[in-house]
């Protein structure tokens with residue numbers, strides 16, 4: 001087992017160089033309804049289901065160092081060319097190189113949302129990091145929890161179980177600092193009981209966090225073989241070509257407050273910690289909704305490998 005905070009320091013020495021950071025590609029991605037994406041290198045966790053495992057474990061074999069201006073210029077160019085209103089740093093863990101990340105954010109104009117996808121470990125460990133992010137009104141933080149409890153977290157990541165609390169602490173710190181944020185939870189390995197317990201823990205931090213985004217396993221590349229070698233079994237999964245459209249989020253629409261006779265499933269909390277009273281009008285994204293008669297079959301029976309079961313959420 002390892003300490004992810006100590007690992008973050010060690011990996012940062014390989015992927016951060018002053019204000020420069022290693023990246024391996026820049027692309028237009030379909031997620032969030034279309035988003036300019038920079039894929040960074042290096043991570044402080046080692047999730048067995050990671051879709052960019054090679055880059056996370058061997059960042060020295062890929063990419064090159066970029067300055068914050070080079071990264072921001074590429075993201076802005078992709079967004080403008082494609083007509084996107086959102087940019088992100090994805091791939092591995094964006095928070096490892098703090099000076100670089102904050103500078104990139106500073107260079108992204110306010111009319112583009114900056115989605116920070118993070119495992120939250122460093123934002124939990126360093127409260128002032130969360131405060132730094134809260135200074136930017138165009139930043140939205142998505143903290144991805146690796147499992148629903150300490151034991152699952154450790155089983156999936158190989159990290160010390162107590163480090164799971166850094167993930168939860170990230171949400172506490174972000175909420176306290178007034179940053180826009182929500183939790184995403186990898187539920188494919190979790191029992192309904194553990195998920196219900198996590199929902200209660202999130203609600204204890206902030207009631208709005210209980211409405212978390214459901215993340216599910218996608219079997220990219222050699223993920224299945226890696227899970228099998230680690231003897232980790234999963235409950236739900238999708239092939240890359242069959243990711244449900246509701247997991248390829250749509251952009252916000254002004255109609256998101258008009259839910260009418262619809263059922264909202266917990267895809268994306270879309271919470272804005274700064275304007276709790278204005279939640280519906282400040283959502284950067286619209287949650288996935290269906291009318292009751294149109295709930296997708298895989299949401300009712302989402303266990304493609306076995307007998308049907310209810311959604312773990």
Ligand code: SF4
Nearest residue numbers: 043045047050092119
């Ligand atoms: S936190 Fe994300 S990038 Fe890091 S190992 Fe886990 S899934 Fe991969």
